[in-house]
Amino acid sequence: MYRYDEFDAKFVSERVEQFRNQVERRVSGELTEDEFKPLRLMNGVYLQLHAYMLRVAIPYGTLNSSQMRMLAHIARKYDRGYGHFTTRQNLQYNWPKLEDIPAILEDLASVEMHAIQTSGNCIRNVSSDHFAGAARDEAADPRVYAEILRQWSTIHPEFTFLPRKFKIAVIASEEDRAAMRAHDIGLQVKKDDAGKIGFAVYVGGGLGRTPMVGKLVNEFVLENDIIAYCEAILRVYNMYGRRDNKYKARIKILVHETGLDELKADIDAEFDRIKDTVLRLPDESIRAIEEYFQDPAFEELPSTSKAFEDRVASDRSFAIFAERNLHIHKKHGYTSVTISVKPVGAPPGDATDEQMEAMADIAEQYSFDELRVSHEQNVILPHVKLDDLPAVYDALVKAKLHSANAGLITDMIVCPGLDYCALATARSIPVAQRLSERFADIERQKNIGDLKLKISGCINACGHHHVGHIGILGVDRKGEELYQITLGGSGDENTSIGKITGRGFTSDEIVDAVQTVVDTYLDIREQEDETFIQAYRRLGDAPFKQALYG
Ligand code: HEM
Numbered sequence: 001m002y003r004y005d006e007f008d009a010k011f012v013s014e015r016v017e018q019f020r021n022q023v024e025r026r027v028s029g030e031l032t033e034d035e036f037k038p039l040r041l042m043n044g045v046y047l048q049l050h051a052y053m054l055r056v057a058i059p060y061g062t063l064n065s066s067q068m069r070m071l072a073h074i075a076r077k078y079d080r081g082y083g084h085f086t087t088r089q090n091l092q093y094n095w096p097k098l099e100d101i102p103a104i105l106e107d108l109a110s111v112e113m114h115a116i117q118t119s120g121n122c123i124r125n126v127s128s129d130h131f132a133g134a135a136r137d138e139a140a141d142p143r144v145y146a147e148i149l150r151q152w153s154t155i156h157p158e159f160t161f162l163p164r165k166f167k168i169a170v171i172a173s174e175e176d177r178a179a180m181r182a183h184d185i186g187l188q189v190k191k192d193d194a195g196k197i198g199f200a201v202y203v204g205g206g207l208g209r210t211p212m213v214g215k216l217v218n219e220f221v222l223e224n225d226i227i228a229y230c231e232a233i234l235r236v237y238n239m240y241g242r243r244d245n246k247y248k249a250r251i252k253i254l255v256h257e258t259g260l261d262e263l264k265a266d267i268d269a270e271f272d273r274i275k276d277t278v279l280r281l282p283d284e285s286i287r288a289i290e291e292y293f294q295d296p297a298f299e300e301l302p303s304t305s306k307a308f309e310d311r312v313a314s315d316r317s318f319a320i321f322a323e324r325n326l327h328i329h330k331k332h333g334y335t336s337v338t339i340s341v342k343p344v345g346a347p348p349g350d351a352t353d354e355q356m357e358a359m360a361d362i363a364e365q366y367s368f369d370e371l372r373v374s375h376e377q378n379v380i381l382p383h384v385k386l387d388d389l390p391a392v393y394d395a396l397v398k399a400k401l402h403s404a405n406a407g408l409i410t411d412m413i414v415c416p417g418l419d420y421c422a423l424a425t426a427r428s429i430p431v432a433q434r435l436s437e438r439f440a441d442i443e444r445q446k447n448i449g450d451l452k453l454k455i456s457g458c459i460n461a462c463g464h465h466h467v468g469h470i471g472i473l474g475v476d477r478k479g480e481e482l483y484q485i486t487l488g489g490s491g492d493e494n495t496s497i498g499k500i501t502g503r504g505f506t507s508d509e510i511v512d513a514v515q516t517v518v519d520t521y522l523d524i525r526e527q528e529d530e531t532f533i534q535a536y537r538r539l540g541d542a543p544f545k546q547a548l549y550g
């Protein structure tokens, strides 16, 4: 993984000292909250309903065991013993004391982490495929380019005060595991016929109150040109993006209002102007970053493992775990393991300090010291030997991290909602907890099969409800929390925005309503392997509406 050089280390420590001084001035009253706001937003500090919140960047979701241990230490020492993994592969602390935040940042800096550009109208943490570097289907390791973009976008002087926040995702396979087309810029690494690496570039995706699917703006931009091309997009956005209305300020609105062709002409003109400057990436620079992402010392192994097969045959729980939570690895004899941070009845994405430490220990012993955070709010062990899986599973059981629900209905994405968030119009975590209890039976979940359920506590859509196969949006109707259901959304390579079914349901009704939707699917599917989204795409929303509203 990427390691800080002297410049990075110095910059991050200086930023901690600068923020320490700003916090002291706020605590002493020298700065009002309004004056302090732009300063804290440069450092990942939000003000939520009950407390400040600190969002820590995990670049493209990759971290090592010492970093995970530090996250655990901070949760224990400065917070309430847990942290929350987010959909942009970061981690949030919900209860830090403002006075403690400089010390937290100092601890983070000691393991090459920070909270810069995790808030504010800048280019946010670049996200990527959580199986990057391990997946068999990738054209190249997308983290190489995510890191290049991270370096380019970090304190980029021109793009620190954009009209609105800006999110970039990089993937390198046809299967989109990072909701790439729900990002302001989505990049797919590809190889052309001559084997040269480049990118398909999508622009203008986003969720929030006006969800849009990213549009292909360029089929193939060579790797050496990718910084110049992104710079061109950002310049056009910075120039023409709306600053008069924050709800219309994202690039998706600019793409929509200007039209893709006209905007593409502007981008291309700017790109032509700047592509032969210092912004062209020399091959050596790309290869130098590649060095940081070399494969670990994999062994040559057969593609099957007796220890693994024996355990599958003798232990039903292990067999279900292996069926759901493993992902095919590029190297024979290895697999990527999804650690579900969605145990039944618990707030999705929350992990305790002890669980974080357990994950760090397991990664150190069995996954070359590497972990990933997925946008689905889970943690991944990217490189585990099949031979080691029984031991890994036993360690996960001990840490209560063995839920075998990856990709199933209880593996939900859920935003913090009214339990924490000052913008929320409804609670989302308690609804998720009740749904997870209702659908707890793992055999039943397996029978339902792949199903993405996503919940947001307001129209800002942090819980990705627009791209849930089943989406739930909490709204406020005259003081009562109501939950709207959307169906048919999807955040993968066939990204689509879900359609609202009709009137919302009360908090008491919503769990039954979701069950009605699921039962309807079970009734209408053609055969067992027709998934929910396939059945929906075949039949539309009519049978579901009929079942919900008569
Ligand atoms: C203090 C708590 C939070 C606040 C105030 C907040 C605020 C917002 C706002 C205002 C938007 C809409 C932005 C727009 O369309 O311009 C948004 C979108 C989003 N937020 Fe949050 N959020 C919070 C927590 C979270 C958490 C915990 C997650 C992940 C679990 C998250 C992930 C996202 C995502 C994925 C989007 C939609 C993607 C997009 O930008 O279009 N947010 N958030």
Ligand code: SF4
Pocket: 415, 416, 417, 418, 421, 422, 423, 424, 425, 456, 457, 458, 459, 460, 461, 462, 463
């Ligand atoms: S969707 Fe709304 S309630 Fe949920 S975290 Fe985002 S802003 Fe808060």
